[in-house]
Amino acid sequence: MKKIMTLLALAATVNQAGAQDKYFTKTGKINFDATAKNSPENIDGLHKSVTCVLDTRTGNLQFAVLMKGFEFERALMQEHFNENYVESDKFPKAEFKGQVGGSSAEKFSKDGSYDVTVKGKLTIHGITRDVETPGKLVVSNGNINAIADFQVSLADYKIEIPQLVADKVAKTASIKVDCRLAPLKQ
Amino acid sequence: MNNMKTLYAALQLTVLLLASDYLFAQEEDLLKLLGDEKPKKEIVKNAFKSTRVINGHSMEFLSPGTMDFRILHRFGQLNQGLDNFFGLDQASMRMGFDFGILQNLMVGVGRSTYKKELDGYIKFAPIRQSTGTGGFPFTVALVTGMTMNTLDWSDPARKNYYSSRLAYYFQSIIGRKFSEAITLQVTPTMVHYNIVPLESQSNDIYAVGLGGRIKFSKRMAFTWDYFYMVNSLDKNIYKNPLSVGLDIETGGHVFQLHFSNSTGMNERAFISETTGSWTKGELRFGFNLSRVFQLKKTRKEH
Numbered sequence: 009m010k011k012i013m014t015l016l017a018l019a020a021t022v023n024q025a026g027a028q029d030k031y032f033t034k035t036g037k038i039n040f041d042a043t044a045k046n047s048p049e050n051i052d053g054l055h056k057s058v059t060c061v062l063d064t065r066t067g068n069l070q071f072a073v074l075m076k077g078f079e080f081e082r083a084l085m086q087e088h089f090n091e092n093y094v095e096s097d098k099f100p101k102a103e104f105k106g107q108v109g110g111s112s113a114e115k116f117s118k119d120g121s122y123d124v125t126v127k128g129k130l131t132i133h134g135i136t137r138d139v140e141t142p143g144k145l146v147v148s149n150g151n152i153n154a155i156a157d158f159q160v161s162l163a164d165y166k167i168e169i170p171q172l173v174a175d176k177v178a179k180t181a182s183i184k185v186d187c188r189l190a191p192l193k194q
Numbered sequence: 195m196n197n198m199k200t201l202y203a204a205l206q207l208t209v210l211l212l213a214s215d216y217l218f219a220q221e222e223d224l225l226k227l228l229g230d231e232k233p234k235k236e237i238v239k240n241a242f243k244s245t246r247v248i249n250g251h252s253m254e255f256l257s258p259g260t261m262d263f264r265i266l267h268r269f270g271q272l273n274q275g276l277d278n279f280f281g282l283d284q285a286s287m288r289m290g291f292d293f294g295i296l297q298n299l300m301v302g303v304g305r306s307t308y309k310k311e312l313d314g315y316i317k318f319a320p321i322r323q324s325t326g327t328g329g330f331p332f333t334v335a336l337v338t339g340m341t342m343n344t345l346d347w348s349d350p351a352r353k354n355y356y357s358s359r360l361a362y363y364f365q366s367i368i369g370r371k372f373s374e375a376i377t378l379q380v381t382p383t384m385v386h387y388n389i390v391p392l393e394s395q396s397n398d399i400y401a402v403g404l405g406g407r408i409k410f411s412k413r414m415a416f417t418w419d420y421f422y423m424v425n426s427l428d429k430n431i432y433k434n435p436l437s438v439g440l441d442i443e444t445g446g447h448v449f450q451l452h453f454s455n456s457t458g459m460n461e462r463a464f465i466s467e468t469t470g471s472w473t474k475g476e477l478r479f480g481f482n483l484s485r486v487f488q489l490k491k492t493r494k495e496h
Contacts, residue, residue, distance in 0.1 A: 030227065032227070032228060054493065054495065061224035061225055068224055079492075081493055082260075083260050083486075083488060087239060087240060088443075091240045103225075173445045192228075
């Protein structure tokens, strides 16, 4: 019986050892801006409940974003965004699954700001594409702040911009990611 | 023997746990570690492009903090021919302001040129169609409104009461967005007149509305709006209003182009005072123009 307990305990420890490398948030922020030049109004959305998990041991980084969570300055814009552009009922979630290049657990155990390259697959509007972007991981007091700023072409994700609003909505959206990750305890 | 079995099971479990940790480390779904979230209750939106099907109220509500400025036009009868440019020479209009207060509460006021009538209403939904935990399959909304005729008294010689200018309507809307394409609603309605022209006429008119839409592209939908009058002021004069139309959403505006046998643009007028007949070709072209403004900032930046 003792042996069994030891084995079980061992298994549990191994799993937990892995868990300590994982950081997460459910309140990350993503902002996108698709305002065309000279547009009279801002076309931008802010999301304040982005889910993000980072495994510093493997470098795996994953995001999940519920499209309906983007808030706009105008309620009507938000409705149109969900109904006509990203079709949130059909494609409720955007996801990113990728890797932080050149990361290792030891590296991120020390406080500091680390420039990284993030590479992976981004799914929006039901379409998955490879993306690569420079980003930053800022480690302080055992938390990691993941920051990135990149461009996405709306046509790549089959998000159509009708001619009628072409002077307001840009063809590319700039996306800013700001997620404060805390250690994941299992 | 029993002990051996347990030991064996434990060993298997251990190997499994260890293996899962190493084998799948590279490809594991990290998001799953946070657990599956229950789908939240979510109101079904965009059942219609606008808060009106064509004439009648729809199951749709304005977002809180927004104002809908509505300009409605009804033209003359098409069968007047080229002389009156198929009715376009004559126009009757209503200007209205609707305000979204809560997700399920809105109010509005308007004024029509027909009978120089003012109208106002409150629309509230105790139940809204929603998905997720605690969702409900359809919307139930209640509308109560009042109209005020501001024409000069037809007979100034007799004693006229202010209350004679007023009429009321009470309506419930039971509607469901069946799919992205199809929405249907039933709207039992009562119109109450404080005064009717003849003593033999009933002050209360009961009607049932049937409205719906078929959305055939992201920004366009075919709509219809019909009211069946159970009783009427005069069956020989007043007909059941039927309107068929096209909703076009352009981003900032919604245009509701339609053909109808009614001229009235408030519930009292179009439900109980429609004189045109579809079968005699007494149709009119009309349009509603809706523009929504954001009055209150609802987004918090942090």
